[in-house]
Amino acid sequence: MAEELTPISNDDVVWMEEPEMGFWESTFLPAIFSGLKNSLRHVTDFKPVTQQYPEEKPDLPLNYRGVHRLNRDDKGRVKCVACMMCSTACPARCIDIVAEEAPKDDPLWADRDKRPKSFVIDELKCIYCGMCEEACPVDSIELTHIYDLTGLTRQEMKFNKEKLLEVFDQTKDNPRDPIRTHRGILGPASDFTSLPQVGPATQIPQGDKASEPVSTDVIKQG
Amino acid sequence: MPTVYVNDQPVELKPDERLNCIQAAQKAGVEIPHYCWHPSLSVVASCRMCLVEVGDKKPDGTVAMVPKVVPGCQTPVKDGTVIVTNSPKVQAAQRGTLEYLLLNHPLDCPVCDQAGECGLQDFSFKYGRAYSRLAEPKNQKKDKPYIGDQITLFTDRCIMCTRCVRFTREISGTAELQVVSRGSGEEIDIFPGKPCNNKLAGNVVDLCPVGALCSKDFLYEQRVWWLKGKNSVCAGCSTGCSIRVDQNKDVVYRLKPRSNPLAQGEFMCDEGRFGWKYIHSEHRLKFPMQKLPAGITPVSWPQILPALRQALTEAAKRAPEKLAVVLTPFMTVEEAYLLCKYLKSLSPAARLLMTPAPVVGADDSYPKDLRGQAAPQPKFTIRAEKAPNRAGVELVLHHFGGTVESLDSILAQVSQGTLEAVYLTAGSPEGWITDEQAKSLAKAKLVIVQDLLDSPALPWATFVLPGTSWAERDGTFVNHAGLAQAIHRGLRSPGDAWPDGRICFELAGRTGIFHAPTIRQEIAGEIPALAALIVGDLGDEGIFLKSAGETASAADSETQVPVTGGSRS
Known part of the structure; x- marks a missing residue:
């Protein structure tokens, strides 16, 4: 019965015996004194460990996920192409985007097909998982290091496009939230100057020349 | 074999x-x-x-x-x-x-409306390779935002399958689209000043296997993976095109034709395709209303139904021959049956009437030849009869001994006093009564209006029952050729409006919930002309009410001429 239940075969099981206690150990005195020593060390240690927030700001890890921002491209336009991948990926369903056609006659928008008309993130619904960042094909939505977000109403915590761009303007000079890429166009993802040296996702037959990595100057033309 | x-x-x-x-x-x-x-x-x-x-x-x-x-x-x-x-x-x-097809195809899937239902995406995933060997820049062609009033062309996404070109040549016969230039310069285009605005133009968007031809009406409205579709039947005319209603969060975004060789084939017309906007009209009736001493007031369904039943019973007792239910060709077979059955249970002498289906122009058949004349063998017909279910409601009406009369004649009877209580069902998106006509309702003692939109008849109504559009109901539509097709509830109704089937069901005091297949079977047992409905579930394509031999002539004119290999264009 036991053989059926256990996932480990009995041959692999090594049975160990508890080590015997010596004389001093069985008096428990060494253990008591080592505990007292530890307590005394803490009693006599006057160095504080409390962080004096908000006077002192915490040192957050670089991959901390805080309030979102919407990045601008090199022309100052919102980079978002309103593909709604973030709101599709969002497990909390906190992103609401309405898309519109980019004005064709405006030279500023001539190279873009689609842009967000409204972009609202409910910062209270958000669980700060970072899936939106990962889903974004143009590196537009990013999570910043802003963690101390407060508001007086729920409505105030719904960040619209202007507010999210404002967060970008506030945080872009912070070395913790650098501008990673200026490119806002679709295509080979972001600012790669060379293709990553990873194999293709499909099985390649032996000797298929197509599977060899392309030269690095391929991407520069775009 | x-x-x-x-x-x-x-x-x-x-x-x-x-x-x-x-x-x-x-x-x-x-x-x-x-x-x-x-x-x-x-x-x-x-x-x-x-x-x-x-x-x-x-x-x-x-x-x-x-x-x-x-x-x-x-x-x-x-x-x-x-x-x-x-x-x-x-x-x-x-x-x-x-x-090869992907050489020049832009990788703009995130902004492309077709993403999610794109042939190129699906087949690349299933049969393609995950990487490109193209070392040169892509051949980018300029977008053409105006191919037609409803159509925009993203030229760079086109894979030159020429389905759209062949459609305008072979099905609509209008031949607006063509391939211009050759080789790598090939593009789909229109002749300058001759846009693709024929009545079937919207189909080229469905035919396009990639995101090149897009519908301006749907452009950037929704990502397709958010849409939830329910099979239904277009209520625009009596052709009864099989369609799918795509909605998200109870908002319809588009209608797509379904392939149904028994009904219309593969396509639908633009009148139907873009003619659903009234579903979200601000004039939709949202709450049942009753005329109380204080004026017409919104009330709840549990309040209005007993009052309505009592009013009808009293009217039937007082003068049954002056009580009439007016059916409409916009209602389903089930609703007509439930209502007729209920009225006849109140009094066998009560009258059943039906307004005729609105007719606009003449049947419009395609393909057209160069002079705009329809070809002798039509591949698609837009019917002049702009109601989905005249045939079905008439079958029910005739079984219960009712007659078809024009609205004017019914209203004349109201003014003369030969009708005192009328139960008017409407459902026409175009408006079915004018202010002038509505005034003759003043003489009636009891006016019940079951409709989905605001109309001039409402001020005279004693009871107003908010119904729903066809996209929000279950039921059966019978098209011009006697094909019974099921419609399904694709979205919830606004406010406190009930699907008309439920209104009729609960008004009749039946227990349980309105379930169209069960009612269908009940109808089949009672009305010989509708005996074919006994199957209950009509499937995706529907069933002919008469046997195949009787309807063969009618059906033949509708079904597509089978395409076999060899005919090059």
């Missing part, structure tokens, strides 16, 4: 069946990817996506294969044909074709 072998799987064909390799493989449940081939259009074999290996099984059991891959769309099958769709040779051909 002719037998075709698809990947070693025998498929039996009917003796007179003329199929190509794609269709034969479909019968075996094997998908042969294709772009340019479409069951209703001629064969051009230009996309080269459906390349398969084909052979012939000799009577002695040996198989002789054709030494190269051939386009499956252009290769007819016969007894003993062997089709191989998964050999390394075929897979290499499919990969090669896809790589």
Whole structure:
């Protein structure tokens, strides 16, 4: 019965015996004194460990996920192409985007097909998982290091496009939230100057020349 | 029986069946990817996506294969044909074709409306390779935002399958679209000043296997994976096109035609395609209303139904021949039946009337020839009768001994006093009564209006029952040829409006909930003309009320001329 239940075969099981206690150990005195020593060390240690927030700001890890921002491209336009991948990926369903056609006659928008008309993130619904960042094909939505977000109403915590761009303007000079890429166009993802040296996702037959990595100057033309 | 072998799987064909390799493989449940081939259009074999290996099984059991891959769309099958769709040779051909099609195709799937239902995405995933060898910049062509009032063209996404061109030449016959230039300069375009605005133009968007032709109405409205579709039937005219209602969060975004050889074929007209906007009209009735001493007041359903029942019972007792229910060709068979049955249970002397279906112009058949005349063998007809279910409601009406009368004649009877209580059902999106006509309702003692939109009749109504559009109900529509098709509830109604079937069901005091297939079976048992509804579930294509022989002439004119290999355009 036991053989059926256990996932480990009995041959692999090594049975160990508890080590015997010596004389001093069985008096428990060494253990008591080592505990007292530890307590005394803490009693006599006057160095504080409390962080004096908000006077002192915490040192957050670089991959901390805080309030979102919407990045601008090199022309100052919102980079978002309103593909709604973030709101599709969002497990909390906190992103609401309405898309519109980019004005064709405006030279500023001539190279873009689609842009967000409204972009609202409910910062209270958000669980700060970072899936939106990962889903974004143009590196537009990013999570910043802003963690101390407060508001007086729920409505105030719904960040619209202007507010999210404002967060970008506030945080872009912070070395913790650098501008990673200026490119806002679709295509080979972001600012790669060379293709990553990873194999293709499909099985390649032996000797298929197509599977060899392309030269690095391929991407520069775009 | 002719037998075709698809990947070693025998498929039996009917003796007179003329199929190509794609269709034969479909019968075996094997998908042969294709772009340019479409069951209703001629064969051009230009996309080269459906390349398969084909052979012939000799009577002695040996198989002789054709030494190269051939386009499956252009290769007819016969007894003993062997089709191989998964050999390394075929897979290499499919990969090669896809790589070629993707050479100049922009990788703008995130902003493309077709993403999620795109042939190029699906087949690249299933049959393609995950990387490109193109070292040169892509051939980017300028977008053409105006192909028609409803159509925009993203030229760079086009894979030149020419389905749209063939559609305008063969189905609509208007031939607005064409291929201009040659080779890598090939583009779909219109002749300057001749936009693609025919009444079937919206179909080219559905036909486009990629995101090149897009509907301006739907452009950037929703991502397609958010849409939830329910099969239904277009209520625009009596053709009864099989469609799918795509909605998200109870907002309809588009209608798409479904393939139904019994009804209309593969397409639908633009009147129907874009004619659903009234579903979200601000004039929709949202709450039941009752005329109380204080004026017309919104009330709840549990309040209004007993009051309504009592009012009808009193009217039936007082003067049953002066009580009438006026049916409309916009209601389903079930609703008409429930209402007729209820009225007859109140008093057998009560009258059943029906307003005729609105008729606009004449039937409009396609393809058109150069002079705009319809071809002798129409492939698609937009009916002049702009109501979905005249035939079905009439069958119910005649069974219960009712008559079809114009609204004017009914209103004249109201003014003369021969009708005192009228239960008016409406549902027409166009408005069914004018202010002038509505004034004659003043003389009636009891006016019940069941409608989905605000109308001039409301000020005279004693009871107002907010109904729903066809997209929000379950039921049956019978088209001009006697084809009964099921419609399904695709979205919830606004406010406290109830699907009309439920209103009639609960008004009749029946217990349980309104379930269209059950009512259908009840109707089949009671009305001989609708006996075919006994199956309850009408399936995706619907069933003819009469046997196939009787309707053959009517159905033949509608179904597509079968396309077989060889006809090049």
